Amino acid sequence: MTWPCNSHLDCLTMEKFGLLSLLLLMLNASADELIPGLVKDLIYVEKNLSWYFARKYCNNLYGDLFSMSDENDLKNLSGSAKQLSWIGLYSWYPLWNWIDDTRANYFNWYEPGDCATINRNGFWYEMSCDKRSDLVCYRFPESLVVFIGGWPWTNCKRYCQDNYDGFPIIRNLNDNTDISASIQDFAWIGLTKVSEGPLKDTWQWVNGESLTYSNWYKPFFxxxxxxxxxxxxxxxxxxxxxxxxxxxxxxxxxxxxxxxxxxxxxxxxxxxxxxxxxxxxxxxxxxxxxxxxxxxxxxxxxxxxxxGLYNDPWHWVNSNSKIRNWHSMQPDHKDFRNNPMEGFPSCVASMDGEWFDGPCTEPLPFFCLATVRSMILVSEPKSWEEALEHCRGTYVDLASLVSDEEQQVAQRKIKHVKNDYVWIGLRFLAGSWFWVYGDSLEYENWADGGQPQCPVPYRCGALNVTNGNWEARPCEERLDFLCFQK
Structure with a gap:
């Protein structure tokens, strides 16, 4: 909004008077250069994106998806959303831990399975070679023949070699998808453990190739x-x-x-x-x-x-935190409609603070984590200049809002204020608006899309409590205000 001056002389007179007043105020301020403290802040984005695109969105604008390092982060998340919303926790290669938080490095697993099967969802399982399973044979050029009936692995290997071109070799995700789509339940693949030599107990394909791609089934165990x-x-x-x-x-x-x-x-x-x-x-x-x-x-x-041994395939983005807050009977490796989710990676969504695992491709709103300057709302109605003196005497300065992250932080701070406006560190002098803390005015959030020009007598900046827009207000108006904290 623009308030027209009666004349160019009126504007100059007001600017000179206001500039003198502000310079006197600055001379009385503390000579110490104080810097606001930094805090982590939760940014809720109401866009429905997959986990991967949500993370990219956060990377571009804020920092990353929300991850937790302590119990305070968990409290901040609780109650922040009433619908499933992505956080920065995802399933990756599982590591075994003891309940005293030490990494397990000695094992006594019972592993009789020296041959491998694939199920219809593409997961691989170790299985004893003398058990019976369906088989898939390879036939040149690039076709598969599936046999239902259930033979031991050795019999299947011999049958494929004698009648076709052997077991298929799975070298990538496309191979894995093609084979799993052709079977009904489980079927042998041409993968077995080496029984002797320097490669003993490692996995190898029947044609002698080493294992370069795998898809072992490793849920939460x-x-x-x-x-x-x-x-x-x-x-x-x-x-x-x-x-x-x-x-x-x-x-x-x-x-x-x-x-x-x-x-x-x-x-x-x-x-x-x-x-x-x-x-x-x-x-x-x-x-x-x-x-x-x-x-x-x-x-x-x-x-x-x-x-007291468990595996934990769940990892935070950019954090090693062990904080977990699963909903009862979670994680269950099912999607958000309770359908089995084998063959797909899992990511974690939060609702009312509790966590649910689900497919990373599901479009959901999400939480970003940003590092912003610490602010405090002072609920003592003062004029703009009195608010400036109070902030500089007790804290650091009237708050500047130089990014969308800080704008969102400020809006959450003031959402319960009873007045319509709250002072921030914006001031109009010498024909332009500026932040009294000295920040650049590159980011803006003015009402009506632009700066008020020569706004007599509205020369101090305030936040609209309802919509968060910046507006020019009379400097003598008595409002609550936002300060930077040390």
Whole structure:
């Protein structure tokens, strides 16, 4: 909005008077150069984008998708959106951790599977070679023949070699998609473990090629142990007995003959000032086995015990935080309509602060994380110049808004103010608007799309509480105001 002057002389007179007033005010200000503190801020973007495009949007405008480093970040997220909205957590290669937050580097997995199958969703599974499964044979040029019936891996290999051009080799995602689309359930692929030599226990294709592409099925798992001390990965929502332990002067075990899911088992152990058992060496496994055998004897078939080992395929963008706030029974590797999601990467959306995993391609609104200067709302109505004195005496200065991030921060700060306007550090003098803190006026958010020119007597800048627009107001008006904090 523009307020016309009666004459050019009126404008000059007002400018000189206002400039003198402001210079006197600046001379009385503290000589110390104070710098506002920096804070992380949550930016909610109500655009429906896939996780990947949401991250690109945040990278271009703010910083990155919202990731958490402490409990305060989790509190900021809680209640911020009533609909599913992306955050910066995604599923990647799983790493096994003990519940004391140490990385597992000793394992005792029971792995009888030396051959590989593929399922109709494209995931690969280790399987004992003498089990029966369907097979896919390769026929030149570039066609597949599928046989349903169920033969061991060796028989299938021989059949494909004798009658066709052998097992197909999967070198990339296109190969994987073509083969998985042609089968009904599971089928052998030409991948097996090397049994001897320097490459022993590594995977290799039947034609001698090394493994350059893979798609092993690795969802969220926790570990159980059998009576022999071997470990197995199990879905964490299965129910098993469990062993609690603690180490003070000696190791103390406690077997709990109740079937619980993994997280409930850990909670139960904490009631006794214990945790789920951790066995990080062969000696510790032997000690635990001695305890189990003392209770059950030497052979108990189909009996498994939770131990304190879990894999976590979830990673924050630009953060190593272990903070998690899953909704009950999440993550379940299903989409947001409860359909199985095998064969697709997973990303995490939040609703009412709780987290849900789902396909990264789903279009949803999202949270960005930006680093902005710290502001505080002072709810003491003052004139613009009194507000300036207060900010410089108690904090740093009247706040400048030099980006969309800071604009959004300011709007959230003032949303409960009862007046229509709040002072910010904008001032009109010598024919132009400027920030009193000295920031550049490249970013603007004026009402009606432009700066008010020669706005007698409206020469001080304020935020409209309703829409966040900048407007020129009489400097003597008494309003709440935003200050930069140290």
């Amino acid at each position: 926790c570990a159980v142990m059998d009576w022999r001390g071997f470990w197995y990965d199990r879905v964490c929502f299965e129910e098993h007995q469990f062993v609690c332990f603690r180490k003070i002067n000696s190791t103390e075990f406690m077997l709990v003959n109740e079937n619980k899911i993994w997280s409930e088992s850990q909670t139960h152990c904490k009631l006794y000032n214990m945790t789920l058992v951790m066995v990080k060496t062969q000696e510790e496994i032997n000690a635990l086995m001695g305890y189990i055998h003392g209770i059950y004897g030497s052979f108990v078939d189909d009996l498994y015990f939770w131990i």
